[in-house]
Amino acid sequence: MGRVASYPTTVVTRWLVLLAAGFALPQDAHAHKPSDAYLTIERNGGALTGRFDIALRDLELAIGLDANGDGEITWGEVRRQHNAIAALAVDRLSITAAGQACPLIVTGQRIDTHTDGAYAVIDLAGRCEAESGVLAIDYRLLFDVDPQHRGLAQVVDEGVAQSLVLSADRPRAVVAGDDRLAQFMSYVREGALHIWTGFDHTLFLIGLLLPAVLVRLNRHWAPAARVSPVAVDVFAVVTAFTIAHAITLTAASFKLVEVPSRIAESIVALSIVLAALNNLRPVVARARWSIAFAFGLVHGLGFANVLAGLNLPRDVLLIALVAFNVGVELGQLAVAAVMLPLAFMFRATAVYQQVVLIGGSIVIALLGVLWFVERAFNVVLWQAR
């Protein structure tokens, strides 16, 4: 278990010795290894049991254990920090089943010895609101004090075991159980959720849909006469968007294309600006589905980063892709279903044509500019808290 291998042995490191102040070499018996914590979670129905092993050295760094500062950690010092240890474990670990929380409690604390030293053993129990459905883990332990920390998790889901490695880059993982339908539904949920939380995609779509209840006549907007052409227009926009991002999402997930996320995210922001400006001074008035398609290709690259963050096992990638796209499509239709009846109802009013369409498009364009500058130039202009 213990190791020093990640401490590299190339000649490169020899240079470092030339740079730094000296340290004494300790002669203790423990092997050295990077910071890992070990998590076991077992699910039976709605009940969770688990065990979380966190190195005392890591806890010293995160919350402080060595109260008297003598360089030795005693059981008394650990015991006095039991509340803080329990709070850390439960705060930095969140587990959901079928998208619903499984609150965890600490049922006991013990000690175990691993090859690189002593670990706090935290016994966990929890109950999920959902009796079944896909388990997802969100793990945030220690990444702030050691970005190379890893959570090595073993999840035993109704008797089926799976190993996960959680890192600062990929702190979330979805456990692939045997239930393919539940799996599918969980990715549908992730996709729909992304439309809900991924504000930029939604705003792009709203920008495109705002004028759908109107028609362009003599350089002015006029209310559409009937529902059916509006519905066709909306369907075309949403579908073109979905097909386009499905293409690039799939290509990116199978690593056929690789676009740096900063570039993709900047173009996504730019697409919002252009979609909104097109409402103020229409360049493309009739076939707005073509804008949706063109920029949908870029939005797909943005979705790929989300999917990559979910730590998918290779064999479920395809099912996840399809389900994720379905979820995104459903999320978009939900947005359209809420927005369009209202828009259709008020389409003939000045409030809709002036305040909502013109004013709304200006706000959307400004937000897009803000995002574009932030993403393209890597600066923070405005922070929502």
Next chain:
Amino acid sequence: MVTPLTGSWRDDAVPCPNSRYGMRLRFAVLGWAAGVLAASAAFAAPFVPADDATVLERLPTRSDPSLAEFGRLQKELASNPKDPQRAAAVAQRAIAAARAFGDPRFLGQAQAALNPWWSADDPPPAVIVLRATIKQSLHDFDAAIVDLDRVLATGGDHLQALLTRATVLTVLGRYEEAKRDCMRLARRAQPLVATTCLAAVTSVSGDVDGAYRMLDAALAAPSADPQIRAWAATLAGEIAARRGDVAAADRHFAQALTADPRDGYLKGAYADFLLEQDRASAVAALLKDDTRNDALLLRLALAEARLPEHSQAFRAHRDELAARFAAARRRGDVLHLREEARFALEIERDAANALLLARDNWSRQREPADLRILAAAATAANDARTLKVVADWIAKTGYQDVWVASLRTRPRS
């Protein structure tokens, strides 16, 4: 920035082995190797200590008071995390501690200190150089070069950046660029540093004899800093060994050990030379206390494998190495591939697996040791395609190494 390693860390070393823990550790590791690959990684049963006074863990600060100063700096930084000066000071101390203790946890702490700038485009130069140093320690060589390019593009000779870039470029086999950095270094750095930089490149790119003469001459001059001298003499020993000059290699390794008897890289290089010369007992004596370091434990096990009286220690060390490589794989590390390939080839005698690992390693880094394991695995597996990769590389770069040359004529083991 270029602060030579100073201080008397050899004299400060506090031997404090804890044999009870040691035994427990040994049993735990054997248990793991026996197949306890459960993710919970529980070796012994968890327990609740009976007494509050029971000491569970000794922190590194206990064996090195200078780390208390590091801890104080870390706390200062925590209350002011965006101060680049403080962050650089903490990162530098952490990198040095990672090196001195062989403890990769400190490398993670170094990265944490640089968190506010970790993905920024234009941090202060001192921060970028440290970021590059951490990246190369994680074997992310291309990203390290991008960072160093950024510092060096602004003009001026940032010595540390030049030194690090020359070394990373050499590891990547980009010799002409590396030579240019060494030449730039020669304008400002002390002569032995620039000469060693240059010899490291030329010795693997077609002029092993010239590199040796240059380095031997530079070592003859008195030099102030024992660490730099140890580094230069180690390289001289390695080059002499590649030229087949056993007497000179012996002399230079002795020189290096006099200057810095504890250096882990030096011990590994010397052990490799001794193993080539079939002096396994000398290796066992050299490395008997270095079992925490994977690379050195591997060489110790290779020596013990040839010494019947060490067969018990060999089996324990073999199992421990297997467990450590398994743990690294589980974590997703790629830092150990070269050692793992050698373990597969020379200890597990699994030429096919060794070849896979050596090829993967070769796609990432191209030091002499990387070529050696690639050639050895290809020879053992009789893999024509990889043997051609080796031959092409030697033809292209002019790499010379009597050990690699002897592989063709050596009987297969």
